[in-house]
Amino acid sequence: MKLKNYLLTLLLSITILSNGFASDVETKRCANYEKGTITLKNGKTLEAYIYVDYCNPHLFQQSLRTINEKSYKKYKKGKKIKKKAIEKYKTKHIRGFVLESGREFRQIKYANMLSSKNSDMLPKRYLLEVVADGDITIYRKYYRTQNGFIYKPVMDSRLAGGPEHIDFMTSNFEILYQKDKSKNPRNIRNANLKNLFGDNTEILQKFQDGDYEFRVQFQRQASFSANCDLPFLEALVEMVSDYNGERKDSFANTIFEQ
Numbered sequence: 001m002k003l004k005n006y007l008l009t010l011l012l013s014i015t016i017l018s019n020g021f022a023s024d025v026e027t028k029r030c031a032n033y034e035k036g037t038i039t040l041k042n043g044k045t046l047e048a049y050i051y052v053d054y055c056n057p058h059l060f061q062q063s064l065r066t067i068n069e070k071s072y073k074k075y076k077k078g079k080k081i082k083k084k085a086i087e088k089y090k091t092k093h094i095r096g097f098v099l100e101s102g103r104e105f106r107q108i109k110y111a112n113m114l115s116s117k118n119s120d121m122l123p124k125r126y127l128l129e130v131v132a133d134g135d136i137t138i139y140r141k142y143y144r145t146q147n148g149f150i151y152k153p154v155m156d157s158r159l160a161g162g163p164e165h166i167d168f169m170t171s172n173f174e175i176l177y178q179k180d181k182s183k184n185p186r187n188i189r190n191a192n193l194k195n196l197f198g199d200n201t202e203i204l205q206k207f208q209d210g211d212y213e214f215r216v217q218f219q220r221q222a223s224f225s226a227n228c229d230l231p232f233l234e235a236l237v238e239m240v241s242d243y244n245g246e247r248k249d250s251f252a253n254t255i256f257e258q
Contacts, residue, residue, distance in 0.1 A: 029055075029163065029166055030053055030054050030055035030056070030165075030166055030169075031051065031052065031053035031054070031055065031056075032051075032052060033049035033050065033051055033052075033066075033067060033072055033075060034049065034050055034052050034099045034100065034101065035047070035048075035049055035050075035072075035099070035100040036048065036049075036050045036097050036098055036099040036100060037097060037098050038050070038064065038066070038089070038094060038096075038097040039094070039095040039096050039097065040089075040093060040094060040095065041092070041093050041094065041095060043095075048066035048067065048068065048087070049066060049067050049068070049069070049071075049072040049075075050064055050065070050066050050097060050099065051064070051065040051066065051067075051086075052099070054142070054166060054169055054170055055145065055158075055165060055166060055169055056144075056145050056146060057142030057143070057144075057145075057169065058142070058143070058144035058145065058146070058147075060105075060127065061105075061126050061127050061128060061141070061142060062091055062125075062126065062127070063088060063089060063090055063091055064088070064089040064094065064097070064127070065086050065087070065088055066086070066087045066088075066089070067081060067085055067086055067087070068085075068087075071085045071086075091107055091125040091126065091127055092107075092125055094107055094127065095107055096127065097127070103129060104129070104130045104133075105127045105128060105129050105130065106127065106128065106130055106139075107125055107126070107127055108125070108126055108128055108139060108176070108178070108184065108185050109123040109124065109125055109126075109184045110123060110124060110126055110128075110141070110176060110184055110185055111123045111124070111184060112187070123184055126141065128140065128141050128176065128185075129142075131233065131237055132236075132237050132240045132241055132244065133244070134240075134243075134244030134245070135179065135243065135244050136177060136178070136179050136196065136240050136243055136244060137177070137178045137179075137181075137185070138175060138176070138177055138188075138233075138236060138237065138240055139175070139176040139177075139178070139185055140173050140174075140175060140233065141173055141174040141175070141176055142169065142170075142173050143169065143172065143173065143174075145158045145169075151224055151225060151227075152224070153168075153172070153223070153224050153227075154168075154169075154172075157169065171229055171230050172223075172227055172228075172229055173227075173228060173229075173233075174187060174188075174189075174225075174226050174227065174228060175187070175188040175189075175228045175232070175233060175236065176188065177191060177196065177240075179196060187226050188226075188228065188236065189222065189226040189228075190226075193207065193218065197239070197243060200243055203239065203242055203243050206242075207239065212235065212238065212239045213231075213234075213235040213238065214232075214235035214236050214238065214239045216235070217231060217232040217235040217236070218232075218235075218236075220232070
């Protein structure tokens with residue numbers, strides 16, 4: 001009996017250690033400190049290494065954690081970073097930031113009118129990625145995975161973990177658009193496309209003629225809530241870039257080091 005209990009305890013310990021190791025490996029795949037430039041509310045800029053975690057993107061969409069060059073060198077050598085070496089910035093104190101890779105994030109206010117929760121309908125500050133800019137600006141809003149309402153597919157992906165979770169989190173998101181810069185961005189799923197593109201008759205006509213893949217993507221039903229995916233985003237960016245007069249063949253996408 002004692003031997004049986006010992007073996008069960010040993011098996012449980014191995015399982016806990018294995019899960020901890022798997023979780024650590026997954027975190028390294030998802031997250032990293034990336035060099036970037038932060039613009040503060042007062043207009044001042046500072047360079048730092050910003051913690052970006054694409055498995056838990058709400059963390060950098062709602063606040064920033066940064067370290068300096070000295071701490072980053074220690075981090076790259078595998079040394080643990082002390083808490084006092086980490087600087088934290090609230091969203092309200094940041095205008096935006098740009099990563100060395102070229103990814104740009106801006107502070108915006110967004111009220112989720114598609115949510116059934118009253119609290120979500122109140123404007124909240126976020127740091128969202130800019131994927132197209134100009135007369136029409138497009139933002140990518142990643143999903144939260146902790147602390148608050150979480151969509152079931154997002155939770156299922158998080159519980160499953162592994163490389164599939166990273167792929168899910170970077171391939172599924174909500175898209176916001178902003179044309180009137182005096183107003184907060186709105187969800188693309190609520191957009192009246194005639195109002196959005198109607199002042200450019202050439203673009204609108206091409207859309208109606210089916211020259212843009214976005215016509216198909218916009219009519220395609222979301223897999224859940226207001227979810228969008230990469231084909232949807234690529235098609236939208238193509239059309240918006242034409243409208244903005246800055247046609248691009250592609251946009252920056254998330255690349256992870258293996």
